[in-house]
Amino acid sequence: MSITANDPKRKTWLEVSQDSDFPIQNIPFGVFLTRDDVITIGTRIGDTAIDLGALHQLGYFDGIPLTDDIFLQDTLNDFISDGKKTWRLVRNRIADIFDQGNSKLRDNEEHRKVVLFGLDEIEMQLPVQVGDYTDFYSSKEHATNVGTMFRDPENALLPNWLHIPVGYHGRSSSIIPSGIPIHRPQGQTLPPGAEEPVFGPSKRVDFELEMAFITTDANHLGEPIPINEAEEYIFGLVLFNDWSARDIQTWEYVPLGPFLAKNFASSISPWIVTLDALEPFRIESPKPEKKLLPYLQFEGKKSFDIELEVFLKPENGEETRISRSNFKYMYWNMSQQLAHHTVNGCPVISGDMMGSGTISGPTPDSYGSMLELSWKGEKPVKLNDGRERKFIEDNDTVIMRGHCKRENYRIGFGEVSTKLLPVFEPKKK
Amino acid sequence: MSITANDPKRKTWLEVSQDSDFPIQNIPFGVFLTRDDVITIGTRIGDTAIDLGALHQLGYFDGIPLTDDIFLQDTLNDFISDGKKTWRLVRNRIADIFDQGNSKLRDNEEHRKVVLFGLDEIEMQLPVQVGDYTDFYSSKEHATNVGTMFRDPENALLPNWLHIPVGYHGRSSSIIPSGIPIHRPQGQTLPPGAEEPVFGPSKRVDFELEMAFITTDANHLGEPIPINEAEEYIFGLVLFNDWSARDIQTWEYVPLGPFLAKNFASSISPWIVTLDALEPFRIESPKPEKKLLPYLQFEGKKSFDIELEVFLKPENGEETRISRSNFKYMYWNMSQQLAHHTVNGCPVISGDMMGSGTISGPTPDSYGSMLELSWKGEKPVKLNDGRERKFIEDNDTVIMRGHCKRENYRIGFGEVSTKLLPVFEPKKK
Numbered sequence: 001m002s003i004t005a006n007d008p009k010r011k012t013w014l015e016v017s018q019d020s021d022f023p024i025q026n027i028p029f030g031v032f033l034t035r036d037d038v039i040t041i042g043t044r045i046g047d048t049a050i051d052l053g054a055l056h057q058l059g060y061f062d063g064i065p066l067t068d069d070i071f072l073q074d075t076l077n078d079f080i081s082d083g084k085k086t087w088r089l090v091r092n093r094i095a096d097i098f099d100q101g102n103s104k105l106r107d108n109e110e111h112r113k114v115v116l117f118g119l120d121e122i123e124m125q126l127p128v129q130v131g132d133y134t135d136f137y138s139s140k141e142h143a144t145n146v147g148t149m150f151r152d153p154e155n156a157l158l159p160n161w162l163h164i165p166v167g168y169h170g171r172s173s174s175i176i177p178s179g180i181p182i183h184r185p186q187g188q189t190l191p192p193g194a195e196e197p198v199f200g201p202s203k204r205v206d207f208e209l210e211m212a213f214i215t216t217d218a219n220h221l222g223e224p225i226p227i228n229e230a231e232e233y234i235f236g237l238v239l240f241n242d243w244s245a246r247d248i249q250t251w252e253y254v255p256l257g258p259f260l261a262k263n264f265a266s267s268i269s270p271w272i273v274t275l276d277a278l279e280p281f282r283i284e285s286p287k288p289e290k291k292l293l294p295y296l297q298f299e300g301k302k303s304f305d306i307e308l309e310v311f312l313k314p315e316n317g318e319e320t321r322i323s324r325s326n327f328k329y330m331y332w333n334m335s336q337q338l339a340h341h342t343v344n345g346c347p348v349i350s351g352d353m354m355g356s357g358t359i360s361g362p363t364p365d366s367y368g369s370m371l372e373l374s375w376k377g378e379k380p381v382k383l384n385d386g387r388e389r390k391f392i393e394d395n396d397t398v399i400m401r402g403h404c405k406r407e408n409y410r411i412g413f414g415e416v417s418t419k420l421l422p423v424f425e426p427k428k429k
Numbered sequence: 430m431s432i433t434a435n436d437p438k439r440k441t442w443l444e445v446s447q448d449s450d451f452p453i454q455n456i457p458f459g460v461f462l463t464r465d466d467v468i469t470i471g472t473r474i475g476d477t478a479i480d481l482g483a484l485h486q487l488g489y490f491d492g493i494p495l496t497d498d499i500f501l502q503d504t505l506n507d508f509i510s511d512g513k514k515t516w517r518l519v520r521n522r523i524a525d526i527f528d529q530g531n532s533k534l535r536d537n538e539e540h541r542k543v544v545l546f547g548l549d550e551i552e553m554q555l556p557v558q559v560g561d562y563t564d565f566y567s568s569k570e571h572a573t574n575v576g577t578m579f580r581d582p583e584n585a586l587l588p589n590w591l592h593i594p595v596g597y598h599g600r601s602s603s604i605i606p607s608g609i610p611i612h613r614p615q616g617q618t619l620p621p622g623a624e625e626p627v628f629g630p631s632k633r634v635d636f637e638l639e640m641a642f643i644t645t646d647a648n649h650l651g652e653p654i655p656i657n658e659a660e661e662y663i664f665g666l667v668l669f670n671d672w673s674a675r676d677i678q679t680w681e682y683v684p685l686g687p688f689l690a691k692n693f694a695s696s697i698s699p700w701i702v703t704l705d706a707l708e709p710f711r712i713e714s715p716k717p718e719k720k721l722l723p724y725l726q727f728e729g730k731k732s733f734d735i736e737l738e739v740f741l742k743p744e745n746g747e748e749t750r751i752s753r754s755n756f757k758y759m760y761w762n763m764s765q766q767l768a769h770h771t772v773n774g775c776p777v778i779s780g781d782m783m784g785s786g787t788i789s790g791p792t793p794d795s796y797g798s799m800l801e802l803s804w805k806g807e808k809p810v811k812l813n814d815g816r817e818r819k820f821i822e823d824n825d826t827v828i829m830r831g832h833c834k835r836e837n838y839r840i841g842f843g844e845v846s847t848k849l850l851p852v853f854e855p856k857k858k
Contacts, residue, residue: 131601131602132601132602137685160619160626160680160683164617164626166681166685166688167685168597168598168685168686169598169599169688171598171775172561173775173776173781174775182651182774186653186772186774187773188589188592188593196592196720198722199723221693223855224615245773251593252589252593252595253684254587254589254684255587255683255686256596257685258685259596259598260770260772260775263598263775264773265650265774290625291625293628294628295628344614344677344692345694345853346602346603346689347602348602349602424651424652424774426652
């Protein structure tokens with residue numbers, strides 16, 4: 001089935017600015033609360049949010065096999081379970097409904113009133129109920145930087161790194177959409193030179209610039225997913241800020257990996273951009289430096305050229321861009337990650353989220369965390385107003401943005417923006 | 430509110446054998462498929478399964494604030510969300526309905542027909558939809574054994590171990606109920622002396638004898654749970670076999686912890702025994718060897734005296750008991766685990782599962798894994814029929830059982846039994 005929604009020549013009757021992340025070629029999926037306090041599944045073109053539940057009730061999806069309530073839900077999980085063929089039919093239909101040559105909705109004011117919303121009339125929600133969240137560690141530059149700082153610059157990469165898309169399990173319950181503030185976590189740390197740990201607020205709160213992909217139901221317990229089928233099970237991607245507390249991590253992570261250093265919050269951009277929308281932006285993956293085991297060998301272009309930026313905004317201050325990276329730098333691609341994740345028969349279901357790991361590029365201005373940008377705090381990052389940051393301070397907001405670009409249009413992710421509040425103070429009883 | 434369901438003198442009009450794990454003082458909760466292919470929430474007394482959905486529809490829970498469909502669900506999550514007060518009201522009422530002095534249901538054949546089932550008429554399901562699964566590493570004997578085998582016998586425990594109830598995130602999607610067979614996982618391993626990894630079936634498949642507790646909605650993002658409130662949020666416990674592939678683990682686990690070595694399967698006993706039912710079996714926790722930070726200091730008896738056994742049954746062979754341990758050996762108790770898990774503000778919700786980690790006792794016959802019982806394979810475990818095992822072989826079944834005992838009754842968990850099938854063979858297309 002062709003993805004007609006990707007037609008670069010198509011124009012829409014909705015107003016869309018030239019530099020919008022959401023032209024009619026994007027058509028992402030999300031969940032929002034409307035002005036009438038109804039939760040619905042929707043999409044976005046330009047700065048207009050579109051209620052897919054209302055569109056479906058009005059018959060605009062007739063002919064596509066969808067249950068009546070598929071969009072009247074508070075998560076996308078069931079729609080994602082319907083599979084790639086259905087996603088394509090729906091995305092193609094939406095492109096058709098909003099095509100400038102299609103007058104059906106355009107000229108029906110009654111319908112437009114219940115279907116279209118301004119962005120200030122809605123509140124974005126978490127788009128999926130995340131069953132399991134896995135985080136990979138797939139940027140060679142990031143793994144090398146961390147290994148250089150904390151282990152041995154001569155042997156920065158551990159022996160397994162070039163053979164395995166290293167990953168570990170994360171916490172689903174603390175995944176939140178853009179806009180929800182978080183508190184500085186407290187925990188145990190071992191101060192330099194001390195023999196006993198102390199308890200208190202983390203002094204090294206950090207962001208991690210990542211992307212995450214969201215899967216559909218892929219396999220049963222015991223059955224691996226072959227690498228060249230993996231993309232069939234990827235619904236789409238979001239920007240992902242995997243908040244980290246470096247000092248808590250240092251004390252806790254040997255031997256079973258990071259735990260409280262990570263699970264206090266992970267923030268995502270609320271619109272899931274489909275893998276289909278990213279189709280024109282495929283690019284070759286980096287050449288493997290070691291011969292890969294067969295289950296990790298793939299055919300074709302499995303990486304994507306997505307420009308990424310991180311901004312830091314202090315309270316009452318302006319945004320400073322502190323990093324500029326690209327999803328294409330990932331040494332291990334999503335197909336390799338999913339094939340590896342399931343090679344032992346681990347089941348993957350609709351709504352599972354898989355983070356890329358911090359996406360650092362080759363140059364110091366492309367590193368994906370404060371840990372690397374400030375090199376453990378040794379080289380503070382300069383903000384536009386002259387202030388400096390080693391790590392994230394109270395009331396700072398971290399904003400990540402990402403998009404793909406061609407001459408004629410761009411496909412973007414919007415942003416994930418999260419403010420770090422001071423430590424939580426329990427209410428006096 | 431008193432827990433009248435725990436009255437040790439109470440007898441029931443149902444038939445219950447003397448040595449049953451499920452006397453009227455237990456009243457666990459589970460989910461089963463009935464002979465009519467209906468999924469319902471139920472309990473069990475002796476060898477009789479009780480359909481709580483049917484009981485509720487017939488009015489037996491009148492006066493308790495419950496929604497009409499609370500038991501007509503395929504998971505316990507919503508019931509667990511109702512909180513401890515409701516669990517107690519329901520458990521006390523069930524004890525009353527089945528008390529030998531109560532004739533209401535006993536003498537109503539019509540009602541008995543739709544409420545009561547033989548065990549051969551039902552099929553147990555996973556009792557909760559597990560949001561997040563966390564595994565701890567809280568047995569000092571287990572951590573010491575592992576540290577002795579793989580690191581340094583002189584410094585077997587890592588520096589953080591006596592300060593932190595070490596834990597890490599596991600995979601929810603591969604948690605299965607007793608009775609579901611699993612396949613031997615495949616994956617990457619580094620053979621002894623080799624420089625490059627190979628791919629193939631794990632040669633060191635192991636069980637881990639654990640218990641897991643299931644939580645209710647406990648806190649919001651950012652808010653810690655004080656240790657002395659932690660038990661308010663624990664619904665109950667199950668037996669937990671955290672399957673492991675030791676050779677995959679060795680190659681993959683540095684630096685981010687175990688991943689594919691663990692996430693191919695974790696098996697649980699299907700009846701959740703409530704913390705209330707375990708109340709009479711409280712026992713002092715081991716004395717801390719280091720002064721604990723205040724958030725980990727607790728009052729009262731927070732450990733539980735639960736005897737645990739592991740049996741191995743080869744294909745067409747008999748069961749051999751290969752280990753005998755006790756939940757009371759845990760150095761860190763559940764309250765400490767939950768307080769630690771949330772001290773950074775990580776949210777815990779209804780249906781989350783937290784494994785204890787392998788429960789090894791002080792003597793070699795009380796170790797909770799083949800890795801320890803066979804000491805890395807150096808001391809094969811003898812079976813009753815003369816065969817030996819270093820790790821688990823194809824078509825072996827591993828069975829775990831557990832119970833608490835007083836003179837007059839025992840509260841048990843039934844069993845978790847899982848057969849290991851050979852490597853999965855994809856069907857030819």
